[in-house]
Amino acid sequence: MVLAFLSQLLNGLLDGYYYMLIALGLSLIFSLGGIVNLAHGAFFTLGAYLALVLTPYFGFFGALIAAPLIAAVVAIIMERFLFTRFYREDPLYSLLLTFGISMIIEQSLRWYFGATPRAYSMPGELRGQIFLGDFVYSRYRIFLIAIAIATVAGVWVLLNRSAFGRIVRAGIQNPDILGTLGISLRPYLSSVVAIAIGIAALAGVLMAPLQPIHPMMGVEVGTAAFVVVIIGGLGSFWGVVVAALLVGLVKGLMIGLGLTQYSMLAIYLLMFAVLLVRPRGLFGERITRFE
Numbered sequence: 001m002v003l004a005f006l007s008q009l010l011n012g013l014l015d016g017y018y019y020m021l022i023a024l025g026l027s028l029i030f031s032l033g034g035i036v037n038l039a040h041g042a043f044f045t046l047g048a049y050l051a052l053v054l055t056p057y058f059g060f061f062g063a064l065i066a067a068p069l070i071a072a073v074v075a076i077i078m079e080r081f082l083f084t085r086f087y088r089e090d091p092l093y094s095l096l097l098t099f100g101i102s103m104i105i106e107q108s109l110r111w112y113f114g115a116t117p118r119a120y121s122m123p124g125e126l127r128g129q130i131f132l133g134d135f136v137y138s139r140y141r142i143f144l145i146a147i148a149i150a151t152v153a154g155v156w157v158l159l160n161r162s163a164f165g166r167i168v169r170a171g172i173q174n175p176d177i178l179g180t181l182g183i184s185l186r187p188y189l190s191s192v193v194a195i196a197i198g199i200a201a202l203a204g205v206l207m208a209p210l211q212p213i214h215p216m217m218g219v220e221v222g223t224a225a226f227v228v229v230i231i232g233g234l235g236s237f238w239g240v241v242v243a244a245l246l247v248g249l250v251k252g253l254m255i256g257l258g259l260t261q262y263s264m265l266a267i268y269l270l271m272f273a274v275l276l277v278r279p280r281g282l283f284g285e286r287i288t289r290f291e
Contacts, residue, residue, distance in 0.1 A: 007137065012252015013245060014141055015224075017148035020244030021203040022225035023232070024155060025196025027240050030229075032171050033189050035083055036091050038098040041222020042105035043071055043197045047204025048213045049109055052120055060123035064205050071201030072194040079193040087189070110215040117212030144206050151199060156237060158195075168192060220264075227267055231274045233284025243282060246270070 022040055029037050050067035051060070058066055078101065086094040126140040159165035171185045204218070211217065228247055232239030247267050254263040274282060 008256035009249065009252040010137060011141070012248045012250070012255065014145060014248070015251055016244045016246070016248020017145055018203045018207055019221070019224050019228050019247060020152060020241060021148055022200050022221060023228035023240045023244055024152065024237070025199050026225055027229050027232070027234060027236075028168075028192050029196050030091075031234055032168060032185070032192050033083060033087050034089075034091055034094065035086060035193075036095040036098065037196075038095060038222070039102040039105065040098075040197070040200050040225065041218030042102040043075075043200040043218070044204040044207075044221050045109065045213075045215060045218035046074075046105055047071060047201030048120070048208040048217060049113060049204075050201065051205040051208045052113075052118055052213055055120075064202070067205045068198035068202040072198035075194045075197035076190050079190050083189075083193065084186075106215045106218075113215070115215060117214040120208040120213055122209040140209060144210075147202075147206060151202065152241065155195070155199070159237060164188070164191070224264075224267065227271050229281075231271050231281055233278075233281025236281070236283035239281055239283030 022044060026037060026040050029035050047067050050070060051063045054063040054066050082097060082101070083094070086097060122140055126143050128139045129136045130139050130142060159168060167183060167185075168188055171188060203221075207221075224247065228240060228243045231247065232241070232243030247270065250266050250270055251263045254260065254266045259266075278284065
């Protein structure tokens, strides 16, 4: 019984890790460009379908690389021709824009692939279990957690240990200073959108073997990612990380207690409780552009 409960907690943390991948992108895009990207969950779904299409040609590991790159190229095109019109506008307009993009992606996938859920086979190299004494856990799930940790660590290094990251962080806090220095944020905005959406597609590829692939699979994930951003606080890297793990633990705890039907409700109640105490989220920072 104890081992089963521990397994559910680990599964909850697994959910937290892929919420983290999506929420980091959401937070970055909004913090730097003021875009509320409701299409983020749709790109998670697109990543899963790209895995389905690309795997017969490139294998699972090839799809793991190619799908995020394809999504990133789509993101750059979307940023150049759509997002740029809304950077200086009320975030409500970008919300409506990205909602429309989300509907276009979902309905296009439904039209081409149909609404019937598709199964994606787990790669043979990652099948099986790992035994730690009496505790048994999926080899693939451990691989997924490792990739998620490596991805988050890579984003942290990019933002905190590179010239690119210093400019992005300066653009989040005070873009006017960059303007006086003659530094344009445009190429950095394109790069951030590409990275954020590429990571969302990566999460879709990673989750494809664990759940049926269907056009609406990104809705719940996207909603949970927004909850993570709200709990963690806009502009805070570690806020998103801590909030994602906290949300995953709460979800795993509810499932471990046999209250699966209330797991999402518990997440929303957690968000409500955090906002009552800290309206900016756990680690929310002041962002000059929006205050």
